[in-house]
Amino acid sequence: MRKRHAERTTGSGRPLRVLLTTDWWEPVVNGVVASVATLRRELIALGCDVRVLTLASGLRTRNEDGVYRIGSVSAGMVYDRARIGMPASKRVLREILRWHPDVIHSHCEFSSHMWARKIARALDVPIVHTYHTIYEDYTHYYSPSRTVGRKVVATFSRRVLDGTDAVVVPTEKVARLLAGYGVTRPQYVIPTGLDLDRFRPARTEAELRDAAELRAGLGIRSDQRVLLSVARLAKEKNLDEVIDLVAGAGREDSVLVLVGDGPYREELVAHAAARGVSDRVVFAGVVDPAEVQRWYRIGDLFVSASLSETQGLTFIEAMACGLPLLCRRDPSLARVVVDGRTGWQYDGAADFAAHLDQMLGDDLLRAAMSHEGVAHVHATFGSRAFGSSVLSVYRSAIERRSPLRVLALEPLAA
Structure with missing residues (x-):
């Protein structure tokens, strides 16, 4: 592991202990797991002692390599692949209490957050809690009314976050949303960082051959030109x-490749058939998370119409791999898509078609956007800055709770 800052220690000389809690963990593929x-990884590289508390894929509770997996049951009737944790194992809880984390960083609002x-x-x-999901964009799962659903989400989010010491959000859009819900806890806007040693354009003959x-x-x-989307196939x-x-743009030289799977796949297959583009829409299915960078490299452009993103991590991954972006306009992408430089945000079908023609019709423009996008990611979304910024949040949270204790944590200020 690369050497970076001096070891982050407490007054006793031991590393700062951080417990990360999440309902989602590997091998599940989504933005929460990636973040x-x-x-x-970055906290460990900064010298912290880090453990994870998450849900097992079955009833058996186990601890492997610092990851505690609490037994759980399926909640797939509510949301695909979701799970509900069983009462936490007393043995695991005793072990965590003996270990005595200095700060707990929660990443989901349900089972693991209660623990x-x-x-x-x-x-x-x-x-500390990171608010990853804009739940009001998921009202179709639990409420027939978006208005009622938003009120439910606002009340739920406020109650969860009022019990925390600090809230991390990936964009200003989410910060404004939570302020509208009445959340008053300190908020920190910290975009999720990216492993730029892994997510990068193809460099070698072997990587180029692999993409082909x-x-x-x-x-x-x-x-053929590949319009790529990496996403869960959900409504x-x-x-x-x-x-x-894609159907309306009339670019017969382009193919839409959807990487991912989910509960909405059959509807999307039927929709492509109804629009007469089944031959130009390819469903690649789920890919190994450790190999997803290979799939970004098959694309010429990354396309998306999603408005449910809190940050658009897949957009950033695509850009790091050299793909210009063509995405529906959304405030969450303000720091990601620099119009005319790293891609375009479109405002309607005609706008999409015009930008698509421009980008696919000019190889030099697309190459320049690719280069600009990679540079933008390196300047804005590196994982090292992400880890250091979150570490600063921990220090502030500890200081507010116990001003005297922070004196024993001065290395955290470095």
């Missing part, structure tokens, strides 16, 4: 609109 995994609060109360340590082989394996000709991702836009 927590990146944070864990986070219980542990924080027992040890009188601060709890992946395209060929999907039945894509070498003269809130608005992939129906992407298919409509």
Whole structure:
């Protein structure tokens, strides 16, 4: 592991102990898992002692390599692949209490958050929470009325976050949303960082050959342009609109490749057939999270119509891999898509088609946007700055709770 800052220690000379809690963990692929995994890696590199408390895929509770997996049951009737934790194992809780984390960082609002609060109360340590999901964009799962659903979300979010010491949000859009809900806890806008050693354009002959082989394996000709989307195939991702836009743009030389799977796949297959573009919409399915960068490299552009993003982590991953972006306009993308430089945000079908023609018709422009996008990611979304920024939040939370204790944590200020 690369050497970075001096070890982050407490007054006793031991590393700062951080417990990360999340309902989602590997091998599940989503933005929460990517963010927590990146944070864990960066905190460890900064010298912290980090453990994870999450849900097991079954009833058996276990601890492997600092990851506690609490037994759980399926909640797939509510949300695909979601799970509900069983009463936490007393043995695991005793072990965590003996370990005595200095700060708890919660990343989900349900099962694991309840355990986070219980542990924080027992040890009188601060709890930081990252608000990853804009739940009002998911009202179709639990409420027939968006207005009622938003009120439910506002009340729920306020009650969860009022019990925390600090809230981390990935964008100003989410900060404004929470302020509108009446959340008063201190908020910190910190975009999730990216492992830029992994997410990068193809550099070697082997990587270029690999991308060509992946395209060929999907039945894509070498003269076709690939419009790529990496997303869970769920209603809130608005992939129906992407298919409509591709169909309406009339670019017969382009193929839409959807990487991912989910409960809305059958509807999307039927929608592509109804629009007469089944031959130009390819469903690649789920890919290994450790290999997803290979799939970004098959694309010429990254496209999305989603309005449910808190940050758009897949957009940033795509840009880091050299893909210009063509995405529906959304405040969450303000720091991601720099219009005319890293891609475009479109405002309607005609706007989408015009930008698509411009980008696919000018290889030099697309290459310049690719280069600009990679540079923008390196300047704005590096994982090292992400880890350091979150560490500063921990220090502030500890200081507010116990001003005397922070004197024993001065290395955190470095």
